[in-house]
Amino acid sequence: MANLILDERDQKFVLFEMLEVDKLCEKPRYQEFSLELFDMILAEAQKLAVNEVFPTLVDGDREGCRLEDGQLFVPKSFHRCYKLYCEGGWGAMTCSPEAGGQGLPYVLSVAAKDWFVHNFAFLAYPGLSEGAAHLIEAFGTEEQKKKYFARMVTGEWAGTMCLTEPNAGSDVGNLSTKAVRQPDGTFRLQGTKIFITAGDHDLTENIVHPVLARIEGDPPGTKGISLFLVPKYLVNEDGSLGRRNDFEVANIEEKMGIHGSATCLLNFGDNGDCYAELLGEERQGMKIMFQIQLSRSTAGMATALNIR
Ligand SMILES: Cc1cc2nc3c(=O)[nH]c(=O)nc-3n(C[C@H](O)[C@H](O)[C@H](O)COP(=O)(O)OP(=O)(O)OC[C@H]3O[C@@H](n4cnc5c(N)ncnc54)[C@H](O)[C@@H]3O)c2cc1C
CATH class of the missing domain: 1.10.540.10 (Acyl-CoA dehydrogenase/oxidase, N-terminal domain)
Structure with a gap:
């Protein structure tokens, strides 16, 4: 053909x-x-x-x-x-x-x-x-x-990868998104990610964002970065969808030639309640995230x- x-x-x-x-x-x-x-x-x-x-x-x-x-x-x-x-x-x-x-x-x-x-x-x-x-x-x-x-x-359901920030592109170790530990073992995130491909859309009812952030008190640079799962909608124990998580798409960013691709600016935790779960071990975020690229x-x- x-x-x-x-x-x-x-x-x-x-x-x-x-x-x-x-x-x-x-x-x-x-x-x-x-x-x-x-x-x-x-x-x-x-x-x-x-x-x-x-x-x-x-x-x-x-x-x-x-x-x-x-x-x-x-x-x-x-x-x-x-x-x-x-x-x-x-x-x-x-x-x-x-x-x-x-x-x-x-x-x-x-x-x-x-x-x-x-x-x-x-x-x-x-x-x-x-x-x-x-x-x-x-x-x-x-x-x-x-x-x-x-x-x-x-x-x-869909997924993304959230690394880039206004002040952290190639030098992702500079990121300032913060993860605050909660008594129940979960975290609350606060920060801004930019250029997030497929950062939001209406193709699926839920989107799970792997987000790089630094747990409060962890060292600067890449060695202090952990990876978190941040669902658009929280998931109840029976698998049904719960509340809308505390983050929003502030803007669709322009990328020439790929207008059908949602490139998003995402603001996490403006109301102090952005639920996040640790993925893998603490401070291993960079190593884990780059498995996406490798795989x-x-x-x-x-x-x-x-x-x-
Ligand atoms: C199509 C597209 C999709 C994307 N999707 C995502 C996504 O889904 N999730 C996400 O997190 N990010 C995404 N990004 C963002 C991407 O990861 C960043 O653009 C990338 O990390 C570079 O960061 P920056 O744009 O800030 O450029 P900068 O880091 O500012 O780099 C600008 C220029 O300087 C050079 N440079 C940087 N540091 C050095 C150095 N130390 N020495 C020499 N040269 C240097 C770079 O090579 C580059 O040419 C996407 C970008 C594009 C274009």
Whole structure:
């Protein structure tokens, strides 16, 4: 099928001839897969990309995102794409079947995503969620996995990554978002994050933000940073949604060419009641947060090269 997104033959050459990904099927973990199945998965990704995601590229950019009464709305056409993307399990390709995924090698997931990257504004929503879900799977407590991961990996809920602040970009160790310890073991956050991709939207009923902050009294620099989960809506014990958490989208920031991507300025804790849960250990926030990047970019190659 001719398309404007990527060169199918190039992709297959790299995967099947150069990297010889079919050799992964000799490993016990991937025994149930085959080259034919890999090929079929890529054909399905191409079909979804060409028929559904590509046509939203222009109108997504023209319509853009809008902020109304504190709620952010994405381009209308993204809703159908998001539904199809989640139903197809594209965000859970590498998760184990027990966790609701397909247990595929990461390199296949990276290759499939290549079909959607042309519409970065759209892909950022499920992409960020996938990364955040994997963080919780890797570092969360059993309670956090039950509460958040299960619903994020299916795309029912979304996720982000909140690092950047007005005075802390590359030098993220300078951040000033503060976490105040509570008697019940939770925290309350106060601070501002900028440039937060998918920082709010109407694709899902809840969004779980991993946020870097410094617990009061912890040392300056990166070594004093911890990571917190900050849900848009708190989650009750029975899994239902509770109160709206104390943070708000103050603005949609302009990024040329990706108007369909909600880039948000988020203010946490203006009323002193922004609920947050520690993810992983205290002062390990940088190490944990960067697993998002690692898992999404290099792991596929590492798997293919058999170094994981
Ligand atoms: C498309 C997009 C999406 C984003 N999404 C998110 C998101 O979801 N979550 C989030 O937290 N952030 C996000 N960001 C923000 C991004 O992480 C920051 O822009 C980045 O960390 C750089 O920070 P800055 O913009 O403040 O630039 P600065 O840190 O001010 O850097 C400006 C320039 O100075 C250079 N520079 C900086 N320090 C040094 C140094 N010590 N020596 C030499 N050169 C230096 C940099 O290389 C750069 O060229 C996003 C940004 C973009 C463009």
